[in-house]
Amino acid sequence: MTTQSSDAHAAVPPFWRRTLFSTDHKVIGIQYAITAMVFLLVGFFLMMLMRWQLAYPGRPIPLVGGLLGATRAPGGIMLPEFYNQLGAMHGTIMIFLGVVPLAVGGFGNYLVPLQIGAPDMAFPRLNLASYWAFAAGGVVMIASFFAPGGAASSGWTSYPPLADIATTGQTFWLAGMVLLITSSLLGSINFITTIVQLRAPGLSFMRLPFFVWSQLVTSFLLLLAFPPLEAAAVLQLMDRVAGTSFYLPSGLVVGGKAMAVAGGGSPLLWQHLFWFLAHPEVYVLILPAMGIVAEIIANSSRKPLWGYRLMVYSVVFLGFMSFLVWAHHMFLTGMGTTMSAFFQTTTMIISIPSVVVLSSLVVSLWGGAIRFTTPALFALAFLPMFGIGGLTGLPLGLAATDIHLHDTYYVIGHFHYVVAPGTIFALFAGVYYWFPKATGRMMNARLGAIHFWGSFVTMNLIFMPMFIQGLAGMNRRLYDAGVQDPHLQGLQPWSVLQGWSAWALGVFQLVFIVNVFWSLRKGSRVDANPWQATTLEWAATSSPPPHGNFAVIPTVRRGPYEYSVPGAPADFTPQNAI
Amino acid sequence: MIARWLGMPVAAAAGAARLDLTMGLVHALMLVLFLGWGGFFVYTLVRFRAGRHPRADYAGARSKVSTWIEIAVAVAEGLLLVGLSIPAWASRVSGLPPEHEAVVVRVVAEQFAWNIHYPGPDGVFGTTRPELVSPSNPTGLDRTSPHAADDVVTVNQLHLPVDRPVIVQLSTKDVIHSFSVPNFRVKQDAIPGLMIPVWFVPNRLGQYDLVCAQLCGLGHYRMRGTVTVETPEAFDAWIRTREATR
Amino acid sequence: MEIPYSTTARPDTGVTNSKLGIWLFLASEVMLFGSLFSAYVLLRVGAPSWPHGWAIMNVPLGALNTAVLITSSVTMVLAWVALKERDLSRYWLWMGFTVLLGVMFLSIKAFEYADKFQQGLYPSTNTFMGLYFTLTGLHALHVAAGVVVNTWLLGAGFTMWERDPDRLTHRVEAAGLYWHFVDIVWIVLFPLLYLL
CATH class of the missing domain: 2.60.40.420 (Cupredoxins -  blue copper proteins)
Structure with missing residues (x-):
């Protein structure tokens, strides 16, 4: 490291070295963010195709239908095989290639060293490696669409035996997951080490910005929850490639033929290992979003977070509890009373810290001088949207009501409220908020407002009807939106509304894309601290920060959100101010 | 009644009424929480917008109401869990007729x-x-x-x-x-x-x-x-x- | 630009970055192998019958391999101690032994695999054989990775000695922690698959 850095001062490395293979956390963060946003768009596009099929089952897809090919949509009409591929890959891409890499790889990478006053991540080259493992995983996932039989089609949950006997795309999925898991593990080691070791002088744990806390807990979740999925993926890979039957019991008859495997396996083994990851994964999706929202709420209400300490304890508790609730996804697999009582109880317990964080954020607004900037709009909308997502988790967490709602659109509505108008709104808030830090230019507020209100209305029009559909008993993953089910008659207009809302949502994202490119060239220039914020990334370095971040490592003298301190000269007192 | 209000299909089995009751109570709780909490949220946004309240108050809310609400939520969840959900599940799993x-x-x-x-x-x-x-x-x-x-x-x-x-x-x-x-x-x-x-x-x-x-x-x-x-x-x-x- | 605490321990946490990093990595490894061991338990409990490991496996070879790996853990420690005492020739000797023993472990493992294949025992034969090949295969990959790292610390990686001997010593220590972990995994695997 030492010699490398003196070289760096001596000569500017070539362009590709500075951009693609830089070890600077800011460059890697931006790489992560751009790649992840492209994947979000890809995943969104898959969803728009599905929405056509659901709104107008069996009608040729307009515009792109002819390009999909005879194995996917002959004559532009989507095949059920392809619908299942879209469903599985939409989920996989959105979660593992979109939201997590943007929230952790993008925002985490860019902001954590800046907020803790560190020159870079603790292991810069490991950081580079984790980006490239992520990119490789993404390539494998996308390539799977061109495998014989197409991409993985057994849902993002990949339950065996279905996934064991699925087409080659599933093997790609597993290989891709192993790469993505590797990337996340390397990343989380780096984050934890960085936060523990590289905090600036005076920056004790209770003075950390809440965003850093959220990244710390998230990293622990990734570190400890992903290996079980890796183990599960290895076992499924063995089932598919080496002919083992870890997930296949004896006596299976598929398509009228007895399966030629030894048997003796257990399909539920996969579900336990999978959900042991995937429930903490939910908090991986939501905690960084809470972190971003907390930063923006404190800044735009011009007052300290209410109950910072309690919020910190809550997220730590949340992280711990998230390892004890996994089987609430499995109530209907034949669970006994004791097991179900245990997992229902832990599920109710875990709802409490979420309520605490959410109400602390809302109460923080009380007494503020709230500025409705673009990031504030998105961050404020996060609160009720995440609230709906959380509340609708209640009837799913109670086993009795879960019987009726399990695997229906109610579930889809629930977790999309958490992740789409929840987390993704928080991520948009983050983009609008830190864009000036990364580029030195402000994003256009008018376009931002159009983007926000358009997305807010259309998101709700897509996801709110899902609760109606779910209560009516409409199951998820139905290729024909249930139009042929006698008990679902009369629900189809909702699907049409959802379809048009989804496409409109797509149009509003174009506004965002235009805004990014316009603002890069024409946005008004800003100084180091355009939001008059208190944390180190604003208070102690330029916009954008130089390589190495800080001319002098700052010394921290107070907590992260000292806004409107009585008697202070300005309504914000930076963490490093004397 | 509850089934119709929530848009659920007509109940056609004996145990359905109890599950529908639970479903209705959970949704009532959700609605009360969302409206109460949403009302507070909107009121706060209007009252403390920078245009109307330009100087923020460093201490912010002093009341302990939110703590009491959190406790109330926990109690309500506990009641639903112990009073309805766990017994319903027990009868589902262990109440098999001969x-x-x-x-x-x-x-x-x-x-x-x-x-x-x-x-x-x-x-x-x-x-x-x-x-x-x-x-x-x-x-x-x-x-x-x-x-x-x-x-x-x-x-x-x-x-x-x-x-x-x-x-x-x-x-x-x-x-x-x-x-x-x-x-x-x-x-x-x-x-x-x-x-x-x-x-x-x-x-x-x-x-x-x-x-x-x-x-x-x-x-x-x-x-x-x-x-x-x-x-x-x-x-x-x-x-x-x-x-x-x- | 210098990353703080790469070579010296941070006073309030008492560790260097690489020490914390390797422990975190090992925590994730514990979860990985822990999950696989749980899978073993779950599958075994659910099975109507389970073969005796000692009836299928070559116990003497397994025991030999256990000895090889434990010995290599000892030589790894000796290599680190030698480096701390700035005794380069002893470092070369003990690290060389460690690499050699790692290779020996892998060779014996390869021989065992070939032997099983010859007997018509494949991962697909039954759940026990499936677990045997998966668990020992994954473990062997870990050993191979360790051999690569240790070889690197003898070769290209050793050039750091000129610039920053303390940091190299930390690296050898981290590699050693990993190597001990791989050793411990085997110490669990051996009775699980060969003896029970």
Whole structure:
């Protein structure tokens, strides 16, 4: 490291070295963010195709239908095989290639060293490696669409035996997951080490910005929850490639033929290992979003977070509890009373810290001088949207009501409220908020407002009807939106509304894309601290920060959100101010 | 009542009322929380917008109300859990009626159909073996085994007499499926290698959809059967015609 | 630009970055192998019958391999101690031994695999064999990775000695922690698959 850095001062490395293979956390963060946003768009596009099929089952897809090919949509009409591929890959891409890499790889990478006053991540080259493992995983996932039989089609949950006997795309999925898991593990080691070791002088744990806390807990979740999925993926890979039957019991008859495997396996083994990851994964999706929202709420209400300490304890508790609730996804697999009582109880317990964080954020607004900037709009909308997502988790967490709602659109509505108008709104808030830090230019507020209100209305029009559909008993993953089910008659207009809302949502994202490119060239220039914020990334370095971040490592003298301190000269007192 | 208010399908089994009550109470709690909390949120945004309240108050809220609300939420959740959900689950799992009082029927799921297997008048199932499975014998029933002669096997047609407990012994031949009759508020995954009992008491005449709730392949959306709840006389007549046409 | 605490321990946490990093990595490894061991338990409990490991496996070879790996853990420690005492020739000797023993472990493992294949025992034969090949295969990959790292610390990686001997010593210590972990995994695997 030492010699490398003196070289760096001596000569500017070539362009590709500075951009693609830089070890600077800011460059890697931006790489992560751009790649992840492209994947979000890809995943969104898959969803728009599905929405056509659901709104107008069996009608040729307009515009792109002819390009999909005879194995996917002959004559532009989507095949059920392809619908299942879209469903599985939409989920996989959105979660593992979109939201997590943007929230952790993008925002985490860019902001954590800046907020803790560190020159870079603790292991810069490991950081580079984790980006490239992520990119490789993404390539494998996308390539799977061109495998014989197409991409993985057994849902993002990949339950065996279905996934064991699925087409080659599933093997790609597993290989891709192993790469993505590797990337996340390397990343989380780096984050934890960085936060523990590289905090600036005076920056004790209770003075950390809440965003850093959220990244710390998230990293622990990734570190400890992903290996079980890796183990599960290895076992499924063995089932598919080496002919083992870890997930296949004896006596299976598929398509009228007895399966030629030894048997003796257990399909539920996969579900336990999978959900042991995937429930903490939910908090991986939501905690960084809470972190971003907390930063923006404190800044735009011009007052300290209410109950910072309690919020910190809550997220730590949340992280711990998230390892004890996994089987609430499995109530209907034949669970006994004791097991179900245990997992229902832990599920109710875990709802409490979420309520605490959410109400602390809302109460923080009380007494503020709230500025409705673009990031504030998105961050404020996060609160009720995440609230709906959380509340609708209640009837799913109670086993009795879960019987009726399990695997229906109610579930889809629930977790999309958490992740789409929840987390993704928080991520948009983050983009609008830190864009000036990364580029030195402000994003256009008018376009931002159009983007926000358009997305807010259309998101709700897509996801709110899902609760109606779910209560009516409409199951998820139905290729024909249930139009042929006698008990679902009369629900189809909702699907049409959802379809048009989804496409409109797509149009509003174009506004965002235009805004990014316009603002890069024409946005008004800003100084180091355009939001008059208190944390180190604003208070102690330029916009954008130089390589190495800080001319002098700052010394921290107070907590992260000292806004409107009585008697202070300005309504914000930076963490490093004397 | 609750079912209609929430837009759920008409309840057609005895245990459904209790689940619907739980569903109604949970949603009432959710609504109260959302409205109360949303009202506070909107009021705060209006009252403390920078235009109206330009100087923020460093200390902010001083009241402990939010703590009390959090405690109240925890208590409400606890009551729902202990008072309704856990007992409902216990009766679902352990409240099975004795077999001699019930209609016992095996349901064997496969891609993409429901095979229904009645034991016939003797009340005992014949032996089934995977190697005997063929298009004409979807459950692999060994007709030469004892008790097999009077067994009735149908596809996608589940007939049940009204007001008698039913025990469905649920299994699957290939992948995971989920036995779901929304009108009965009954749903249970069929796990390969396991036979899981499901019980309910249909109490309303009519025909209801039996659908698969767990993604099981490209035909998942059309894996659908019909449950016909009929009078005991009609049920007996139906099963006799099935025996005759076998 | 210098990353703080790469070579010296941070006073309030008492560790260097690489020490914390390797412990975190090992925590994730514990979860990985822990999950696989749980899978083993779950599958075994659910099975109507389970073969005796000693009836199928070559116990003497397994025991030899256990000895090889434990010895290599000892030589790894000796190599680190030698480096701390700035005794380069002893470092070369003990690290060389460690690499050699790692290779020996892998060779014996390869011989065992070939032997099983010859007997017609494959991962697909039954759940026990499936677990045997999966668990020992994954473990062997870990050993191979360790051999690569240790070889690197003898070769290209050793050039750091000129610039920053303390940092190299930390690296050898981290590699050693990993190597001990791989050793411990084997100590669990051996009875699980060969003896029980």
